[in-house]
Amino acid sequence: MNRWQIRRLLLAVVVLGFGSVGWGAEVSADGPSAAALVESLETNLNVVWTCVAAFLVFFMQAGFAMVEAGFTRAKNAVNIVMKNLMDFSIGTLAFFLLGYGLMFGETNGLFGTTDFLVRGVLGSAEHWDYTFLIFQTVFAGTAATIVSGAMAGRTKFRGYLCYSVFICALIYPVFGSWAWGGLLHGGGWLERLGFVDFAGSTVVHSIGGWLALAGAIVLGPRIGKYGPDGKARAIPGHNITLAALGVFILWFGWFGFNPGSTTAGNGEIGRVAVTTNLSAAAGAVLAMVISWMLFRKPDASMSLNGALAGLVAITAGCYTVTPVGAMLIGAVAGVLVVVSVVFVDRVLKVDDPVGAVSVHGVCGAFGTLACGLFNAEAALGIGQASTGLFYGGGVRQLGVQLAGVGAGFAWAFVLGLVLFVAIKKTVGLRASAEEEVKGLDIGEHGMEAYAGFQVFTTQ
Amino acid sequence: MRLVIAYIQPERLNDVKQALYKAKVHKMSVTNALGCGQQMGYHESYRGVDMEVNLLKKVRLEIAVNETYVQPTIDAIVAGAKTGQIGDGKIFVVALERCVRIRTGEEGHEAIG
Numbered sequence: 001m002n003r004w005q006i007r008r009l010l011l012a013v014v015v016l017g018f019g020s021v022g023w024g025a026e027v028s029a030d031g032p033s034a035a036a037l038v039e040s041l042e043t044n045l046n047v048v049w050t051c052v053a054a055f056l057v058f059f060m061q062a063g064f065a066m067v068e069a070g071f072t073r074a075k076n077a078v079n080i081v082m083k084n085l086m087d088f089s090i091g092t093l094a095f096f097l098l099g100y101g102l103m104f105g106e107t108n109g110l111f112g113t114t115d116f117l118v119r120g121v122l123g124s125a126e127h128w129d130y131t132f133l134i135f136q137t138v139f140a141g142t143a144a145t146i147v148s149g150a151m152a153g154r155t156k157f158r159g160y161l162c163y164s165v166f167i168c169a170l171i172y173p174v175f176g177s178w179a180w181g182g183l184l185h186g187g188g189w190l191e192r193l194g195f196v197d198f199a200g201s202t203v204v205h206s207i208g209g210w211l212a213l214a215g216a217i218v219l220g221p222r223i224g225k226y227g228p229d230g231k232a233r234a235i236p237g238h239n240i241t242l243a244a245l246g247v248f249i250l251w252f253g254w255f256g257f258n259p260g261s262t263t264a265g266n267g268e269i270g271r272v273a274v275t276t277n278l279s280a281a282a283g284a285v286l287a288m289v290i291s292w293m294l295f296r297k298p299d300a301s302m303s304l305n306g307a308l309a310g311l312v313a314i315t316a317g318c319y320t321v322t323p324v325g326a327m328l329i330g331a332v333a334g335v336l337v338v339v340s341v342v343f344v345d346r347v348l349k350v351d352d353p354v355g356a357v358s359v360h361g362v363c364g365a366f367g368t369l370a371c372g373l374f375n376a377e378a379a380l381g382i383g384q385a386s387t388g389l390f391y392g393g394g395v396r397q398l399g400v401q402l403a404g405v406g407a408g409f410a411w412a413f414v415l416g417l418v419l420f421v422a423i424k425k426t427v428g429l430r431a432s433a434e435e436e437v438k439g440l441d442i443g444e445h446g447m448e449a450y451a452g453f454q455v456f457t458t459q
Numbered sequence: 460m461r462l463v464i465a466y467i468q469p470e471r472l473n474d475v476k477q478a479l480y481k482a483k484v485h486k487m488s489v490t491n492a493l494g495c496g497q498q499m500g501y502h503e504s505y506r507g508v509d510m511e512v513n514l515l516k517k518v519r520l521e522i523a524v525n526e527t528y529v530q531p532t533i534d535a536i537v538a539g540a541k542t543g544q545i546g547d548g549k550i551f552v553v554a555l556e557r558c559v560r561i562r563t564g565e566e567g568h569e570a571i572g
Contacts, residue, residue: 437470446504456469456491456516 045265047131053260054131057138060253061088061145063246067308068149070243071301071354073235075439076153077449083148083160090161091144091168095137103136103173104184111174112186132184135260139204140168140176142257146208149354150216154223154436157444159429163215166419172207175411179203179404194397195404196375196386198272199261201316201367202408209361210409213350214416219430221351223437232345235353240300247304251280254311258318268319275318276311279330283310286334294338301355302338308359309337313367317374320386325374332370333363365405372398460555460571461529465520466494467540467548472518475539482535484528488521498546517548523555523571 065084069077097117105112118133144167148160178188179197197203227233237243259272287306291299310330314321317329340358344350352358375388375397386400387393423429435443439455442448448455467475472489479487493514500513524532533550541547560570 442501442503446502448503451505454491454493454516456518 042265043128046263047128049265049269050131050135050260050263053256053263054135054138056253056256057135057142057260058253060138060142060250060257063249063251063253064142064145064149066242066246066249067304068152068246068354070239070241070246071149071237072152073439074238074450074453074455075441075448077238077441078445078447079157079440080148080152081449082157082445083152083155084145086161087144087148087164087167088141090164091141092137094165094169095140095173096133098169099140099173100133100136101173102170103176104132104181104186107177107181107186107188109189111177112181115185129184132263135263139200139257140172143172143200143204143208144168146205146356146360147212147215149356150212150352151219152353153440154219154431155215156428156431157440158427159423162423162427163419167208167211171211171412171415171419172204175207175408176203178407190404190407193400193403194386195400196320196371196397197316197368197404198319199258199315201312201314201364202404204364205312205315205360206364206368206405206408207412209357209359209364210412211416212352212356213361214413215420216350216352216357218417218420218424219351221349222353223433225351226349230349232349237301237353243301243304247307251307251311254280254315258315262319272318274323275321275326276314278323278326279310279314279318279333280307281310282327282330283307283313283334283337286331287338288334290335290338294342302341305337305341305355305359306334309333309363312360312363313370315364316368317371320371320375320377320380320382322374322376322379325376325390329367329370329374333366336366337363365409368405368408369398369401372401460558460568461524461526462553462555463520463522463524463529463532463536464551464553465522465536465540465548466492466517466550467520467536468542468546469516469518471540471542471547475520475536478535478539479522479532482528482531484522484524484532484535486522490519490521492517492519496546496549515546523558525568525571 061084065081068080068084072080100118101114101116102111105114105116107113118129144164147163147167151160177186178190179195180191180203181188182191222235225233225235254276255273258276259269262268262272284303284307287309288298288303291297291302295302310333313329313333314326318326321329337355337358340362341352341355344352344357350357371386371388372395373388373390375386375393376391377383377385377387379391384393386397388397389395420429431440431443439448465475469491476487479485494517495513495515498515500511500515503510503512520536522532529552533552536550557566558570559566
């Protein structure tokens with residue numbers, strides 16, 4: 001039997017099945033049932049793809065954990081792993097209980113007011129609300145876990161747990177409702193303006209990045225990071241191979257992050273995957289080249305950060321830019337991240353062990369602004385709504401993007417400062433000097449990551 | 460010729476090195492060591508079971524010096540490593556019989572430098 005004969009047989013069985021339930025009057029020919037079947041298949045395909053993409057984005061948690069562990073010292077490895085485990089776990093619960101409703105519930109203009117605990121979806125045959133929830137939960141978890149990198153090596157575990165609640169319950173969802181609320185029942189002022197952020201360069205990454213900046217500023221640098229003359233000292237990561245594994249896992253998971261945001265099972269997945277990959281590759285190459293030029297040797301950690309920078313930057317425009325545009329965006333992000341890391345380290349004198357502020361905050365903002373330049377819907381044949389400056393759309397989109405980036409910075413950074421100062425004054429944010437020198441693993445968790453190995457640090 | 464052996468806290472190493480440079484002592488050997496003395500150990504726990512860790516991390520310095528440099532070296536190490544708390548460490552001075560520079564074959568006082 002060939003494929004078409006099988007389909008006809010299946011259709012006949014289905015029609016007979018429908019007929020037996022009492023649809024006799026409706027069913028005349030194959031017409032209406034065929035259309036309903038196709039639609040049902042499409043919906044289920046969308047669900048499958050969205051779920052698979054959500055699982056890929058969940059795997060990015062492992063990527064973040066490995067990057068952060070690799071770029072920090074061995075004596076803090078247990079602590080960094082615990083922070084990563086908990087910010088996702090607590091974040092999941094907080095987002096389910098409060099955040100999801102604030103982000104996607106029917107809005108009062110500023111935030112959502114329904115859909116807490118995903119109410120009212122019992123018995124939904126499509127189960128879209130649950131699929132949407134799991135997809136959005138892992139996105140919220142991504143935003144939350146960015147901050148643990150910038151605050152590594154000196155943050156009290158208790159303080160970090162408090163923060164985890166607030167980001168996924170409040171800070172992330174409210175901004176998300178402004179930009180993405182309309183994806184479900186809500187609506188926000190940013191999306192009404194025409195703000196484009198397809199998979200979350202600002203909504204996820206910049207929010208996380210600016211919160212990370214706030215946290216790192218309130219915390220202060222690690223002991224020994226800046227000499228008595230204020231000069232930055234290197235505190236090398238203990239396992240660059242782990243960090244590289246983490247970056248590869250993140251790159252892999254990003255194929256769920258960006259293409260998954262189409263939430264539809266069709267050819268757009270491939271196109272978005274291409275733009276994503278091109279940007280990541282360009283970012284890695286340019287970061288390597290720049291670090292080679294500036295530091296005389298191609299720096300592995302900078303190149304890894306460059307790949308991530310490319311990924312973060314394309315996250316906003318992966319659906320609306322051309323492949324060439326994606327390459328250019330990634331290339332600029334690769335250069336930008338190297339410059340930004342040096343700037344934050346030496347000029348701002350903010351200790352950021354993994355470059356989270358530069359990769360996520362700065363490159364997220366750049367990627368979002370880049371939409372205002374590189375959006376090319378007309379060239380791609382998908383409409384004209386938000387075409388950017390380089391493709392004949394004028395500066396309007398750029399202005400809207402700027403508004404979104406500015407709002408994201410103001411919201412996350414200011415609230416972050418308030419939150420971390422509040423935590424500092426209540427449960428305490430920074431670990432004691434003795435604990436920090438000995439290693440947070442012993443003080444906070446009473447165990448070592450590398451028991452049986454002698455981990456010596458003289459810094 | 461004497462060999463000055465010092466056990467210090469690992470985090471004091473930088474300060475000790477700076478103090479030694481100031482005393483014009485530039486050559487030394489540094490190794491990682493585990494040790495215990497009057498300083499108590501600490502507790503770890505793993506899956507509900509307690510462990511007592513008694514050997515603590517230390518850094519061992521070995522500096523070969525001529526007679527005139529012995530006291531300045533000791534003073535420098537003490538200046539860099541002292542915190543006033545138990546666990547600061549100890550310094551041993553042993554007599555050094557011979558010293559040979561491998562590259563040139565010099566011996567004795569010139570070899571120590």
